[in-house]
Amino acid sequence: MEKLGEILRDRGSRYAVSGGPVAGRAGVAVALAELRRDKKYAKATHNSWACVLSEGGPQKGDDGEAGAGAVILRMLERAELRDHLVVVTRWYGGVPLGGDRFAHVVTCVRAYLDALGRAG
Template sequence: MEAESDDNLASQVEEIEALSAIYGDEWCVVDEVSRVYCIQVTDGEEKQQWALCLQVILPTDYPRLSPPIYELKQNIGEPVLFLWVERVREFLLEKGERDQSGPSGSAKKSCEEEDAEETVTVVISPASSDSDLSPAQDEELPPIHHGEPVTDKRSTFQAHLAPVVSVRQVKLVQGKLMENKKIANATHNIMAYRIFCEDRNSFIQDCDDDGETAAGGRMLHIMEILDVRNVLVIVSRWYGGIHLGPDRFKHINNCTRNILDTCGYLEAKDDGASKGKKTKSKKSK
């Protein structure tokens, strides 16, 4: 029973860290002891037409046994119950379709036959074999983007991002980054990637902590929540000799989200969502 309670608490901490990194200033801790939190949701415009406050309470046995308790407030001055019901209906229908087509976690199946024979777990290491990186495999090295470094108590964090469509490209990017002595000598190179296979309607996705326990899984969790695809993110950490405690995960998460935002992955997702809303609005008329 105690082990189950610890698992619930660990899941809650991981989810809260991810949400805090994703929503930034819109995320608010109301009462940490009682696990009460609030998320401000707006339309994203400078002159906001509407705003919504989602306040949640996490029971001690969430998420394994109990759902979160929530209160929703919206200050748009018009009836909203119908809109809420329809949004929930849309979510449940989409979830049902995803469940029928198989969980995204089964995405460790590859898009291509050649990838299917490879181990999905990729360890960041300068020792990538020549056969993995051979140009004869007709894989091009994708462009690599580097985020702004963040320093805290002499520890420095920097994210690197590349668009990828195969596991082989993931290895190519890793190998290229390891040619940089500074990156190769980082204390940790934490990695997560997600690749969407349209023909199978599933994902290849994996992560690696590179010695920073659970950090890769948290990065992948953020990428799943943001629903980004065909992208690899690596966060390098150079340890400065002073322990950061949980703050190290905050920096890793923030670096992940910031480089996804800078490279347009969040903007593309928001544009798609906006188009969907407009289409829905016209249809309802």
């Protein structure tokens, strides 16, 4: 997994994005476990993720950040990115962000897709 690191901060919350190619649902589990082996990411409040698998279709996980996985998934589908996991990590800063949290997920995924040279 490539970790682009912190992308933005808002009212104490910090957001980062990571990702990499995966092979099937088992590959997703391995990649998520690898990310969480990093103590910094293991201590995150949320590691929301999504991918579109060639065999298995769309997959997502909110990790407690309701709706975040769906936002990531829509962006991956638009970019036609297959067999590639994208994880948006949030460290909660103590202040609820409301709908702004979805804009921050979009910003993170866009940064990741830009780093890959894909339209987001």
